Amino acid sequence: MSAILLMVLGLGGMAAGYFFYSRFIADRICRFDPDFITPAHEFEDGVDYVPTNKFVLWGHHFTSVAGAAPIVGPAIAVIWGWLPAFLWVVFGTIFFAGVHDSGAIWASVRNRALSVGSLTGHVVGKRARSIFMIVIFLVLLMVNAVFGVVIAGLLIDNPGSVVPIWGAIAVALVIGQLIYRFKFNLALVSLFGVMALYALIYIGPSMPVALPETVAGFSNKAAWILILFAYAAIASLLPVWVLLQPRDYINGLQLFVGLILLYSAVLIASPELVAPMINQQVPEGAPPLIPLLFVTIACGAISGFHGLVASGTTSKQLNKETDARFVGYFGAIGEGALALAAIIAACAGFASLGDWQAVYSAFGQGGVQAFVDGGATILNQGVGIDAAVSGTMLTVMAALFAGTTMDTGLRLQRYIFQEFGEIYGIRWLGRPLPATLMAVACCVLLAFGAGGADGSGGLLIWPLFGTTNQLLAGLTLLVISVMLVRLNRPVWVTLIPLVFLLLMTLAALLIQLNEFYQKEDWFLLSLDLIVLVAAILVTLECASAFKKPSSPLEGEEL
Structure with missing residues (x-):
């Protein structure tokens, strides 16, 4: 079967989801109000609360939530065959992710840009908030610690990607100044940024680093991890318009150019899907398709991390409520398109079924690696881009998205510590610098305390990321x-996805619980139980909250 059919059906379905x-x-459920004064205007401070052009904010939101996950998950999940992964990505994007992401932005904007954890305290109750914050903290800890390892590995394995990956930061700093300080035309700035990024990608292989x-007693991998955390700490303290926004925006444009090239190559080369539609010869030891498919592919279908970004940084920068x-929703479409590209690259980028x-x-x-190798083959065959340059371009794409997610993740973790400070009256923790140092300290402690000298400790708890994230x-x-429900609006659009997701995720948690027990991995078994109990308690709290009257704050803000 030609990969073109998969591409047309997938992109066509997502486009229909966005337009209809x-x-x-937007009109019937959330009822976005163009005249509503968003927190970006109400609390504008030039650091975290900054009214932002919707195209720039889309770039920030999209690249922050994407990371490497919409590449990794689908490119692993095709082991069950391309059809299950394809269906979950397309329908998950349309009916799950888009509703979840735009709904989380709306909920936060209507409540003074509170994060989803703090929002739970106002909408549901203090007990639910405390439990929810534990789950949120674990997700952020996993993301930040693991993405540091992932990016460090990419920098070591692909020396030609070092210049474009770090050069992108310099490009973003220039773009931020041009947009906000000098008020340059956004289209011209965008063109300059994309050209600069691709120039760096082109020269990267000839200037390997x-x-x-x-390095100072550390392995090169550990050194890269420490450098990445130091950078992320600085980035999380800078005003969003200086680095975070422009970096995410230009990376979003770079991704779309990359996707256009990749999808154009598919149209020209018309590669065949060599992977089976349904894999009847799954390797021994592979977990069952149901429910594990729905936690293996998170970003690209639906991901809890999106809610953290939507209510953590995006809601503080929304210029108009209608921009949500x-x-x-279109941010979710972009991620779905990336996940679809990962499926095609991992299933049509090999010469034969045997190679696959x-x-x-x-x-x-x-x-x-399957995405990079398969995508590079398709780009070379379709549009004639040299295999080395193609590989560098796709590697840089994956690393830049992992980096932007790490930037946002550490800023979000800083917000969590600041919220802890406000909730429990710890004044010093409510300030940005101490909260950032605490966030970095937790990540470094996990990376090096659990992982030893190479800093890979984040991988220790990574097996729990899929289930915790989907919960x-x-x-x-x-x-x-x-x-x-409290606003007397139709609730089926969120209720159906959440029931399905909770059932699949709780089933996956129970399967993992048995696996950890069989392996006598008591640490992960304990964490699994904590997450499972937390999920059940929050669910019960929310179920009881359906019957509670709205508090004065919620009545005013909603």
Whole structure:
């Protein structure tokens, strides 16, 4: 079967979802008000609260939520065959992710840009908030600690990507000044940024950069991880318009150019899907398709991390409430398009079924490397881009998205510590610098305390990320559903996705619980139980909240 058919059906379905279903959500469910004064205007401070052009904000939101996950998850999940992954990505994007992301922005904007954790306290109750914050903290800790390892590995394995990855930061700093300080035309600035990024990608392979095997007593991998955390800490303290916004925006444009090139190559080369539609020869030891598909592919279908970004940074920058449709729902469409590209690259970028099976010989195989290798082959065959340059371009794409997610993730973790300070009356923790240092300290402690000298400790708890992240998505939908019920608006648009998601995720948690028990991994078993109990308690709290009257704050803000 030609990959063109998969591309047309997938992109066509997502486009229809945006033009029709997202309008229904915006007009009939959330009822976005163009005259509503958003927190970006009400609390404007030039640092975190900054009214932002919707195209720039879309770039920030999209690249922050994307990371490497919409590449890794689908490129691993195709081990069950391309059809299950394709269906979950397309329908998950339309009916799950778009509703979740735009709904989380709306819920936060209507409540003074509170994060979804704090919002739970106002909408549901203090007990639910405390439990929810534990789940949120674990998700952010996993994302920040692991993405540091992922980016460090990409920098070591692909020295030609070092210049474009770090050069993108310099480009973003220039763009931020041009847009906000000098008020340059956005289209011209965008063109300059994209050209600069692709120039860096082109010269990257000819200027490889590699750290020595040891740096100040650390391995090169550990050194890169420390450098990345130091950078992320600085980035999380800078005003959003200086680095975070322009970096995310230009990375979003770079991704779309990359996707256009990749999809154009598919049209020209018309590669065949060599992977099976349904894999009847799944490697021994692979987990069952149901429910594990729905936690293996998170970003690209639906992801709880999106709710953290939507209510953590995006809601503080929304210029008009009506922009939430473009920023939130279309942001989900962009990520779905990336996940679809990952599926095509991982299933049509190999010469034969045998070559594909050699890569997917065990569960967990594939991932970023399958996307890079398969995508580079398609680009070379379709549009004639040199394989080395194609590989660098796709590697940089994955690393830049992982980096932007890490930037936003650490800023969000800083917000969490600041909220802890406000909730429990710890004044010093409510300030940005101490909160940032606490966030970095937790990540470094996990990375090096649990992982030893190479800093890979984040990988220790990564097996729990998929289930914990999807539980977070379900719980975010629960909070939105409570708000809709109290406003007497149709709730089925969130209730159906959340019931499905909670059932699949709780089943996956129970399967993992048994696996950890069989392996006698008591640490992960304990964490799994904590997450499972937290999910059940928050669900019960939300269920009881459906019957509670709205508090004065909610009545005013909603």
